[in-house]
Amino acid sequence: MKKSMLFVLLIAISLGGCFFRDSVNEESGVGEKKVVIGLLASETSNEFMLAMQQAFLSRVEELEIEVVIKVSSNVETQLNQANVLMTQEIDALVIWPFDGDAVVSIVETANEKQIPVFTYDTYANGGDVVSMISTDNFSLGSTAARALADMVYEKNGEYKGNVAIVCGSLTLTSHLERVNGFKKTMSEEYPNIRIVASQQAKSPEKALNVAADWLGLYGSDLDGIYSVSDYLTMAVLQAIEAMEQTEPIGSPHHIIILGTDAFPDVVTSIRDKKIDGTVAQNATEIGAEVVRVLYEYLVNGHAVEPIYYVPCMLITPFNINSDEVQEYGIWSEAYQK
Amino acid sequence: MNLRIKNWGIQLRKYYVVIFLIILAGVFFSLNSEGFLTWKNWQNLILQSTTVAIAATGLTFVMLAGNFDLSGGAIVAFVGVIGADLVVNQGIHPLLGILVTLLLGGGLGAINGWLVSRLGLASFITTLATMTILRGVALNYTGGITISGLPSLFRILGTGSLWGVPMPVLLTLVLYLIGQLLLSKTVLGYHIYVVGGDQKAAHLSGIEVKKIHLITYIIAGVMYGAAALVLTGRVGVAMSTSATGLEMTAMSAIVIGGCSLYGGRGSLVGTYLGVLLMTLLENGANLLNLSSYWIQLFEGSFILIGLLSDKARVKKTYPIR
Numbered sequence: 001m002k003k004s005m006l007f008v009l010l011i012a013i014s015l016g017g018c019f020f021r022d023s024v025n026e027e028s029g030v031g032e033k034k035v036v037i038g039l040l041a042s043e044t045s046n047e048f049m050l051a052m053q054q055a056f057l058s059r060v061e062e063l064e065i066e067v068v069i070k071v072s073s074n075v076e077t078q079l080n081q082a083n084v085l086m087t088q089e090i091d092a093l094v095i096w097p098f099d100g101d102a103v104v105s106i107v108e109t110a111n112e113k114q115i116p117v118f119t120y121d122t123y124a125n126g127g128d129v130v131s132m133i134s135t136d137n138f139s140l141g142s143t144a145a146r147a148l149a150d151m152v153y154e155k156n157g158e159y160k161g162n163v164a165i166v167c168g169s170l171t172l173t174s175h176l177e178r179v180n181g182f183k184k185t186m187s188e189e190y191p192n193i194r195i196v197a198s199q200q201a202k203s204p205e206k207a208l209n210v211a212a213d214w215l216g217l218y219g220s221d222l223d224g225i226y227s228v229s230d231y232l233t234m235a236v237l238q239a240i241e242a243m244e245q246t247e248p249i250g251s252p253h254h255i256i257i258l259g260t261d262a263f264p265d266v267v268t269s270i271r272d273k274k275i276d277g278t279v280a281q282n283a284t285e286i287g288a289e290v291v292r293v294l295y296e297y298l299v300n301g302h303a304v305e306p307i308y309y310v311p312c313m314l315i316t317p318f319n320i321n322s323d324e325v326q327e328y329g330i331w332s333e334a335y336q337k
Numbered sequence: 338m339n340l341r342i343k344n345w346g347i348q349l350r351k352y353y354v355v356i357f358l359i360i361l362a363g364v365f366f367s368l369n370s371e372g373f374l375t376w377k378n379w380q381n382l383i384l385q386s387t388t389v390a391i392a393a394t395g396l397t398f399v400m401l402a403g404n405f406d407l408s409g410g411a412i413v414a415f416v417g418v419i420g421a422d423l424v425v426n427q428g429i430h431p432l433l434g435i436l437v438t439l440l441l442g443g444g445l446g447a448i449n450g451w452l453v454s455r456l457g458l459a460s461f462i463t464t465l466a467t468m469t470i471l472r473g474v475a476l477n478y479t480g481g482i483t484i485s486g487l488p489s490l491f492r493i494l495g496t497g498s499l500w501g502v503p504m505p506v507l508l509t510l511v512l513y514l515i516g517q518l519l520l521s522k523t524v525l526g527y528h529i530y531v532v533g534g535d536q537k538a539a540h541l542s543g544i545e546v547k548k549i550h551l552i553t554y555i556i557a558g559v560m561y562g563a564a565a566l567v568l569t570g571r572v573g574v575a576m577s578t579s580a581t582g583l584e585m586t587a588m589s590a591i592v593i594g595g596c597s598l599y600g601g602r603g604s605l606v607g608t609y610l611g612v613l614l615m616t617l618l619e620n621g622a623n624l625l626n627l628s629s630y631w632i633q634l635f636e637g638s639f640i641l642i643g644l645l646s647d648k649a650r651v652k653k654t655y656p657i658r
Contacts, residue, residue, distance in 0.1 A: 043476060046576075050481045197626045203579060204572045209385045213623035216381045217372035231483065231576075238573050242496065265485045265574070 055287030141181020161223035211239035224256030233259035387505035395560025403600025410583035417565035421575035431490035446558015475577035495570015533600025593643035
């Protein structure tokens with residue numbers, strides 16, 4: 001009994017050793033004083049986060065800035081890790097906030113310790129943040145509403161129809177903002193396009209079920225579905241296929257799918273003309289921009305703007321090969337798996 | 338004949354709580370949404386219940402024997418990711434991939450069972466630990482990448498159909514029948530109930546309690562593997578974060594279905610009715626465009642009702658306690 005317990009413990013420890021190795025960047029430069037920054041990132045549970053962090057880390061490496069990374073999967077662990085980070089000597093704190101409100105206490109603690117704070121992808125609703133680098137999620141929602149309205153117009157010949165929103169996770173400020181932007185623009189600018197349903201979906205399976213339920217209820221009366229993040233968009237496509245309501249783009253019974261982010265699978269499906277479009281955010285650009293702003297502030301000592309918005313862009317089957325889109329860049333075709 | 342009808346009555350009475358709740362929810366939704374009582378919606382509903390139903394079938398075995406298993410969702414995600422990766426990136430045959438997914442599920446179940454039965458660790462905490470480990474390993478294995486581009490043969494259990502019946506539904510039915518046969522017609526099934534009812538008595542009457550515990554975890558593991566195949570098949574992607582909370586939905590369904598938390602009492606019929614109720618709630622919320630917060634509130638209350646009725650039944654059966 002005791003022996004086997006020991007055995008289990010040994011296995012657990014050795015497994016732990018294998019998996020935790022890559023979570024800390026261990027290059028400690030001896031000699032000249034390097035700039036050290038603390039990064040509170042999210043678990044890279046999707047390609048977007050991965051591309052963003054990859055771009056960030058590769059830029060940081062080029063500029064020989066040292067990074068201590070702490071990864072978390074929810075608000076509470078992020079808070080704990082922030083406290084751990086701030087006991088170390090860091091010159092700045094970079095945060096990916098799960099929630100604009102919950103992150104405030106982290107920002108305030110950092111303010112007390114006079115550590116400059118930067119956030120990316122989402123803003124903090126309080127405290128003193130030097131700079132925030134993100135897509136303007138509210139205006140992204142508006143862009144999506146206008147794009148979907150135009151697609152409804154293409155289909156029905158008028159700005160009139162029924163659409164639904166797969167909301168993602170409304171505890172994520174970025175998703176909430178997009179939904180708000182979408183709803184506001186749609187109701188103000190296109191009063192005849194009704195948002196008949198909007199539901200949260202935290203996983204692709206949930207998105208699949210929600211979309212299937214809507215298709216069962218509304219059938220081809222539903223003109224389009226807007227998905228607030230592309231990790232749910234493919235599931236919406238699966239639902240339409242499973243409900244046997246697949247019609248080519250341009251046919252009167254086609255159900256429009258509009259996504260957000262430009263994930264790899266979605267880009268492929270846009271090329272295959274199965275998905276009508278996605279409002280791309282530039283993940284690699286956001287990651288690189290954070291480092292540029294950091295460098296300006298910390299190393300060059302220049303003043304920086306409080307907000308940097310990295311523009312988003314609508315990608316459709318019709319413009320995906322255009323110079324404009326190529327210039328904007330499709331991050332999912334640039335990052336390394 | 339008369340006896341048989343009476344027997345049915347007794348059978349039904351066992352599930353009166355869950356049946357009552359299903360009818361209540363059903364009436365509410367059909368009054369408020371014309372889309373609810375349609376053939377298409379019920380096709381959707383049954384299809385959507387399959388992942389949870391299969392996982393819950395496995396979990397019922399574990400709970401009947403008096404243990405818990407919190408690692409269900411994590412195993413589903415883990416084996417789904419491994420199976421999909423082997424097929425998509427390592428180029429093994431999809432059918433072999435399906436087999437590996439099932440076996441891996443069984444193997445992980447065996448580890449759970451070994452930890453609980455041989456080492457005598459508390460099942461709740463042990464499976465909490467394996468759940469955390471497996472989620473972590475899956476996340477590291479994929480590095481956050483979604484595995485897509487699954488060949489249609491690998492997805493067959495999620496998207497295929499046979500004689501017009503969708504594969505997931507057929508699979509759920511087959512697994513249910515096998516489970517029911519195991520529980521009601523074999524010595525093993527009898528032993529599971531006895532072990533769950535009173536471990537000491539079971540041990541004294543010569544039943545190998547540890548072995549029974551191990552077997553129930555292995556059965557659960559294989560079922561999780563099957564659930565993973567249905568899930569990845571339906572969604573078309575494998576992710577390390579999929580099936581989050583599946584174990585809780587399954588456990589709630591099982592409890593609402595009348596399975597005792599202390600083991601020894603419950604049935605697969607009850608479990609499936611519980612799963613149906615949970616799916617019904619989600620489906621109704623989607624049709625009525627209700628906020629999912631409300632659904633959480635209902636689900637929670639229904640679990641409480643299930644627990645209370647379980648407690649009432651225990652009192653009735655063993656009034657002295």
